[in-house]
Amino acid sequence: MYKKFFGLRENPFNVNPDPRFLFPTRHTEEALAVLTYGIQSRKGFIMLSGEVGTGKTTLLNKLLDWLHRENVATAFVFNPRLNVMQFMDFMMADFGIVCDSKMKSQVLLKLNSWLLERYRAGETAVLIVDEAQNLSPQVLEEIRLLTNLETSTEKLLQIVLCGQPELEHKLNQPQLRQLRQRITLRCRTHSLTPEETAGYIADRLRVAGADGAVIFTPEAIDAVQQYSRGIPRVINLLCEHGLISGFVDQKRPIQAETITEVAREFDLHEIDPIAQPVTVQTNGENASLMEALQNLATLVDRLRRPN
Numbered sequence: 001m002y003k004k005f006f007g008l009r010e011n012p013f014n015v016n017p018d019p020r021f022l023f024p025t026r027h028t029e030e031a032l033a034v035l036t037y038g039i040q041s042r043k044g045f046i047m048l049s050g051e052v053g054t055g056k057t058t059l060l061n062k063l064l065d066w067l068h069r070e071n072v073a074t075a076f077v078f079n080p081r082l083n084v085m086q087f088m089d090f091m092m093a094d095f096g097i098v099c100d101s102k103m104k105s106q107v108l109l110k111l112n113s114w115l116l117e118r119y120r121a122g123e124t125a126v127l128i129v130d131e132a133q134n135l136s137p138q139v140l141e142e143i144r145l146l147t148n149l150e151t152s153t154e155k156l157l158q159i160v161l162c163g164q165p166e167l168e169h170k171l172n173q174p175q176l177r178q179l180r181q182r183i184t185l186r187c188r189t190h191s192l193t194p195e196e197t198a199g200y201i202a203d204r205l206r207v208a209g210a211d212g213a214v215i216f217t218p219e220a221i222d223a224v225q226q227y228s229r230g231i232p233r234v235i236n237l238l239c240e241h242g243l244i245s246g247f248v249d250q251k252r253p254i255q256a257e258t259i260t261e262v263a264r265e266f267d268l269h270e271i272d273p274i275a276q277p278v279t280v281q282t283n284g285e286n287a288s289l290m291e292a293l294q295n296l297a298t299l300v301d302r303l304r305r306p307n
Contacts, residue, residue, distance in 0.1 A: 001244065001247060002243045002244055002246070002247035005247045006215055006243060006246070006247070006252065007210060007213060008205070008208045008209050009208060009209030010208045011208065011240070012205050012207065012208030012210070013204060013243070014236070014240075015236060015237075017055075017057040017061050018058070018061070019058060019061040019062035020207055021058070021203075021207055022055070022058050022061075023199065023200045023232075025190075025192065025196050025200075027188070027189060027190045028059060028189065030187065031048060031059060031187035031188065032062060032063065034185050034187040035063050035160060035185075035187065037185070038158070038160075038184065038185040039067075039072070039124065039126055039160075042124065042158060043155070043158070043184040043185055044150075044157075044158065044159065044184055045147060045159050045179075045182045045183045045184055045185075046159070046160050046161070046184065046187070047163075047185070047186045048060070048161070048186075048188070048189070049162070049163055049165055049167055049186070049188050049189075050164070050165075050188050050189030050190065051164065051165060051189075051191065052233070053231040053232060054190060054231060054233075056130070056162050056163075056189050057162075058232075060076075060160070060162055063160070072123070072124055073096075073123070073126070074095075074126045074128065075090075075091045075092075075094035075095045075127050075128070076130070077090055077091060078130040078131065079131075080129075080130075080131040080132065080134035080135045080139075081134065082139065084104075084138055084139055084142050085102070087139050087142065087143075088104065092110075092111065095111075097110060097114050111146075111149065112149050116156065119151065119154075125156070125157055125158065126157075126159075126160065127143075127146070128162065129159070129162065130162045130163075131162070131163060132163035132167050133163035133165075133167035134163075137170075137173070137175060140170075140171075140176060140179055141176070143159060143161070143179070144178055146159065161183075191229055191230035192230035192231075192235070193230060194222070194225045196230070197224060197225040197228070197230055197235060198218075198225075200235060201216060201221060201224065204239075213253075214253045215243075215252065215254060216254045217253050217255055217256065220242065220253070220254045220259050222256065223256040223259040223260055224239060224242075227259065227260075227263040227268045227269065228268075237262075237266065238259055238263065238268070241265070241266075242254045245261065246258060
């Protein structure tokens with residue numbers, strides 16, 4: 001709708017996790033380096049975590065692009081609402097392994113045989129599990145048992161667990177301590193600094209075909225940073241609707257007032273962008289300001305809802 005008006009070939013702030021739009025911050029480059037190193041070195045278990053909207057799935061898609069170019073066999077499980085056998089069926093199907101039996105023991109034997117064949121050929125296989133914080137303890141335990149598929153020196157299956165910080169909390173439960181102990185590498189995604197937010201917006205506009213003309217004023221970018229708190233998904237939301245508003249009003253570049261209006265439409269202004277953290281006393285102990293946390297939780301809940 002607005003692409004021609006702003007001189008773009010495609011939508012720069014699409015919510016789809018397109019790896020072409022992955023912005024190389026220090027944290028994303030470190031995370032990608034950890035993931036690729038862990039897989040190449042057959043470390044077995046790697047965990048990627050990060051807050052909602054900080055680009056975990058986009059990073060995974062970038063990793064998948066690299067794996068496919070390297071002809072690495074992959075299975076990508078993105079539905080956490082699976083029981084143990086459904087999880088196994090999904091994984092086997094994504095690896096392209098045919099098993100006539102539905103007995104778990106036979107499925108595991110088939111998987112082990114397939115992995116050994118790849119290992120002898122100098123190849124590897126990678127299982128990537130997204131939204132892992134929502135997996136049941138039973139499925140997480142089954143994933144741990146998959147690491148028992150190994151030679152005397154190396155793991156046959158490389159596993160990447162990706163999830164929100166709740167995954168880290170879940171793995172701290174006593175019944176999952178064996179899984180926690182097997183995670184050899186950890187990496188995180190983070191919200192963006194003001195400088196990174198400016199670079200993120202410019203980079204996405206460049207990939208979308210911008211010719212260098214100013215589309216967002218510096219003040220508008222500052223407003224995006226304030227209302228988004230540097231969370232890429234919220235940055236995309238504000239910028240996308242800012243472009244729509246600019247097109248409707250036939251105004252360019254986008255001004256800070258337009259971003260503020262968009263923030264109000266989505267109730268992002270309810271969190272004061274310049275508010276300072278406050279400490280209160282609760283039963284003699286320091287506690288973060290509950291109202292601010294509740295507002296943040298409300299925002300995250302709204303962003304999770306489908307449009």
